[in-house]
Amino acid sequence: MAKIEITLGIDIGGTNTSLGFVTRAGTLVAESKMLTQALEPAVAYVAHLQAKINGMLEKIEETYELKGIGVGAPNANYYKGTVEYPPNLKWEGVTNLAEMIRHHYQVPVAITNDANAAAIGEMKFGAAKGMKHFIVITLGTGLGSGIVVDGKMVYGHDGFAGEVGHTIVHVNGRFCGCGRRGCLETYVSAGGICRTVFELLAERKEESDLRNVSFNQLTSKMISDAALHGDTIALEAFDLTGKMLGLKLADAVAHTSPEAIILFGGLSAAGELLLKPTQRYMEEYMLNIFKGKVQLLPSGLAAGNAAVLGASALIWNELDTQN
Amino acid sequence: MAKIEITLGIDIGGTNTSLGFVTRAGTLVAESKMLTQALEPAVAYVAHLQAKINGMLEKIEETYELKGIGVGAPNANYYKGTVEYPPNLKWEGVTNLAEMIRHHYQVPVAITNDANAAAIGEMKFGAAKGMKHFIVITLGTGLGSGIVVDGKMVYGHDGFAGEVGHTIVHVNGRFCGCGRRGCLETYVSAGGICRTVFELLAERKEESDLRNVSFNQLTSKMISDAALHGDTIALEAFDLTGKMLGLKLADAVAHTSPEAIILFGGLSAAGELLLKPTQRYMEEYMLNIFKGKVQLLPSGLAAGNAAVLGASALIWNELDTQN
Numbered sequence: 001m002a003k004i005e006i007t008l009g010i011d012i013g014g015t016n017t018s019l020g021f022v023t024r025a026g027t028l029v030a031e032s033k034m035l036t037q038a039l040e041p042a043v044a045y046v047a048h049l050q051a052k053i054n055g056m057l058e059k060i061e062e063t064y065e066l067k068g069i070g071v072g073a074p075n076a077n078y079y080k081g082t083v084e085y086p087p088n089l090k091w092e093g094v095t096n097l098a099e100m101i102r103h104h105y106q107v108p109v110a111i112t113n114d115a116n117a118a119a120i121g122e123m124k125f126g127a128a129k130g131m132k133h134f135i136v137i138t139l140g141t142g143l144g145s146g147i148v149v150d151g152k153m154v155y156g157h158d159g160f161a162g163e164v165g166h167t168i169v170h171v172n173g174r175f176c177g178c179g180r181r182g183c184l185e186t187y188v189s190a191g192g193i194c195r196t197v198f199e200l201l202a203e204r205k206e207e208s209d210l211r212n213v214s215f216n217q218l219t220s221k222m223i224s225d226a227a228l229h230g231d232t233i234a235l236e237a238f239d240l241t242g243k244m245l246g247l248k249l250a251d252a253v254a255h256t257s258p259e260a261i262i263l264f265g266g267l268s269a270a271g272e273l274l275l276k277p278t279q280r281y282m283e284e285y286m287l288n289i290f291k292g293k294v295q296l297l298p299s300g301l302a303a304g305n306a307a308v309l310g311a312s313a314l315i316w317n318e319l320d321t322q323n
Numbered sequence: 324m325a326k327i328e329i330t331l332g333i334d335i336g337g338t339n340t341s342l343g344f345v346t347r348a349g350t351l352v353a354e355s356k357m358l359t360q361a362l363e364p365a366v367a368y369v370a371h372l373q374a375k376i377n378g379m380l381e382k383i384e385e386t387y388e389l390k391g392i393g394v395g396a397p398n399a400n401y402y403k404g405t406v407e408y409p410p411n412l413k414w415e416g417v418t419n420l421a422e423m424i425r426h427h428y429q430v431p432v433a434i435t436n437d438a439n440a441a442a443i444g445e446m447k448f449g450a451a452k453g454m455k456h457f458i459v460i461t462l463g464t465g466l467g468s469g470i471v472v473d474g475k476m477v478y479g480h481d482g483f484a485g486e487v488g489h490t491i492v493h494v495n496g497r498f499c500g501c502g503r504r505g506c507l508e509t510y511v512s513a514g515g516i517c518r519t520v521f522e523l524l525a526e527r528k529e530e531s532d533l534r535n536v537s538f539n540q541l542t543s544k545m546i547s548d549a550a551l552h553g554d555t556i557a558l559e560a561f562d563l564t565g566k567m568l569g570l571k572l573a574d575a576v577a578h579t580s581p582e583a584i585i586l587f588g589g590l591s592a593a594g595e596l597l598l599k600p601t602q603r604y605m606e607e608y609m610l611n612i613f614k615g616k617v618q619l620l621p622s623g624l625a626a627g628n629a630a631v632l633g634a635s636a637l638i639w640n641e642l643d644t645q646n
Binding site: 132133147149150152154155156157158159160161162163164166167168171178179180247250251252254255256257258259285287288289290293 | 455456470472473475477478479480481482483484485486487489490491494501502503570573574575577578579580581582608610611612613616
């Protein structure tokens with residue numbers, strides 16, 4: 001009997017790496033996790049990864065056939081197959097991760113950053129099924145984005161297209177990890193909304209439970225919880241976050257005119273608290289010809305597996321486009 | 324002997340329509356102009372246009388064969404072949420111009436807005452030859468843009484992608500013709516730099532020849548001339564214009580990561596006066612990974628014929644992509 005074709009999706013985060021074998025239809029057949037062990041060199045990481053993959057493969061290879069491997073990783077370059085100077089991984093310089101993995105498995109390997117993998121995941125298995133023009137915004141520690149035009153991921157001239165998180169909201173605004181000031185992600189991200197809360201606590205007089213929390217203790221989850229209980233400061237923080245995001249999404253729409261923008265990841269778990277003001281401000285700031293045309297949607301991928309599904313979708317997309 | 328293949332490029336402006344027959348290599352074989360006669364209905368316009376084209380064709384049809392017609396027009400929708408509610412033309416509602424022209428000539432007809440036509444013109448015949456990822460910014464009465472990704476024009480979901488002129492620089496900034504406030508084109512365009520000069524005349528104390536000119540008399544050409552003579556206000560106006568443009572081009576780069584941005588049209592005739600500050604601020608505001616990678620170039624098309632060459636390139640591009 002013919003084996004069922006699967007691909008392996010690997011999501012590399014600063015702390016954990018998640019792996020999963022996924023069918024063409026998007027069913028997760030097996031999954032696992034390992035520490036990324038951020039301080040070790042890339043060679044040691046790949047050896048760990050290989051042992052993990054082999055262990056998983058042994059259990060399923062009678063039924064399934066591995067057709068390719070997709071990887072989502074920070075600072076990944078799709079064109080070159082490399083991970084370049086990743087700020088949270090401590091791998092030195094440029095690592096040709098695609099080549100290192102291909103060497104062990106002799107199947108097609110594709111690699112891109114996590115936001116692009118999320119976008120392809122939404123296109124193959126999630127909220128963007130059947131869409132040709134859309135943008136995925138990932139809201140975690142930072143703000144990532146993946147832009148799809150005519151059914152294809154936009155990688156740009158150098159492979160680094162889709163950095164909406166580093167468009168500028170305020171010249172001379174908040175300091176950003178990228179070394180500049182006023183980037184969107186300093187306002188709109190898990191960390192950004194915490195900074196906004198602290199600004200509001202300084203500026204306003206309203207009572208708030210958040211006045212008892214230190215900067216280092218504060219999380220976006222606490223802000224959502226406070227907002228759901230009617231905390232004025234927390235609600236205002238979501239409104240301001242939605243305003244900044246809506247403003248820059250209106251700008252993004254003016255570039256590629258997508259039919260939808262999909263919010264994905266950590267902070268987007270706040271749901272309506274963030275979606276509603278974002279939608280309202282995006283409409284307000286959008287050029288007339290685009291008004292009422294662009295859907296703002298939550299991710300259509302299961303929260304726990306979204307990144308792995310995205311990485312798998314990346315390589316399914318390659319395999320399906322080549323055939 | 325086989326006839327030489329040509330296409331017809333038509334550039335429809337509020338005042339004039341320019342026409343030209345162009346070879347595949349970009350040589351202009353014959354050209355003409357007519358009034359757009361803005362107040363007449365579209366049917367009358369097309370009748371005039373047809374008479375004009377027929378007159379030109381008669382003289383050259385022994386040597387040349389018409390293969391297609393490309394049209395650059397305001398508010399043109401590439402997907403539908405329509406011109407929709409053009410603010411400066413007074414054609415009522417939606418005009419299916421492509422169909423009306425095709426009816427008379429039985430050749431492929433394509434239509435898009437003037438900035439997209441300029442972008443395809445640069446790709447076929449100008450400064451973007453051989454490039455796959457670039458953006459063309461047209462600086463005239465307003466600010467238009469055409470974005471090319473992977474060698475293809477980005478039209479977006481509805482055909483209206485590429486409105487960088489209507490990204491927002493300042494919430495609650497200058498009033499824009501589009502009904503909103505703070506759009507890039509209210510700062511960066513022939514009209515925008517005039518507004519900046521008037522702000523500076525109000526704010527500063529420096530002497531300037533521009534203090535003798537009324538708002539209605541002032542042109543961007545006068546500002547260039549004054550700047551070339553060392554006028555402080557005029558030089559400052561170019562610096563501020565370059566700052567706004569550089570800021571929003573850095574944002575545009577973060578979306579599609581082009582290898583070049585090409586400045587085209589009226590205000591770009593100011594040359595180095597505008598290019599230099601724009602380049603400097605774009606580099607300053609760009610994310611590190613893009614710094615030093617994006618060329619800022621003047622148009623590579625002959626100034627007088629650029630729009631007609633662009634419209635012709637649009638249809639050559641269609642013909643070459645289909646074959």
